[in-house]
Amino acid sequence: MLKRENYVSFAIVVGFFLGLVFGVAKFDEPELMVLWTILSTMGIYLIVTVSVSVYYIFTDSNDAKLHKEKLEESLEHYRKEFDRKEQEVESIRNFIKSLQGID
Known part of the structure; x- marks a missing residue:
């Protein structure tokens, strides 16, 4: 449509x-x-x-109506993915800081 x-x-x-x-x-x-x-x-x-x-x-x-359950599930999924990516970035940042401290 x-x-x-x-x-x-x-x-x-x-x-x-x-x-x-x-x-x-x-x-x-x-x-x-x-x-x-x-x-x-x-x-x-x-x-x-x-x-x-x-x-x-x-x-x-x-x-066209909003399906609240589906929306909440997808938002929760994206929130978990965002948290996981944020932890990965933080670990990479810590690794880079540890390499800079060695030099």
């Missing part, structure tokens, strides 16, 4: 190019072409933003 930001970004790009194509096809003045491009980009952006928001509101998004 694509993320919400991907839909909105795609809509901005499509709106820009559609506005540019219609602006060039319909108007002769560059100011009107730019204005039409900006207005169509904003219009498509607003339509897609509302559509995506309504979709996410009305769909059952149980996958």
Whole structure:
């Protein structure tokens, strides 16, 4: 499933190019072409933003909910790994200090 930001970004790009194509096809003045491009980009952006928001509101998004147990397990795992790496770094630092003391 694509993320919400991907839909909105795609809509901005499509709106820009559609506005540019219609602006060039319909108007002769560059100011009107730019204005039409900006207005169509904003219009498509607003339509897609509302559509995506309504979709996410009305769909059952149980996958997006936070699973506390899984999160706590992974955080505990990373904390233990961090502690282990910190001990390794400390032992390497002590070894280097002992070598410097020998010289």
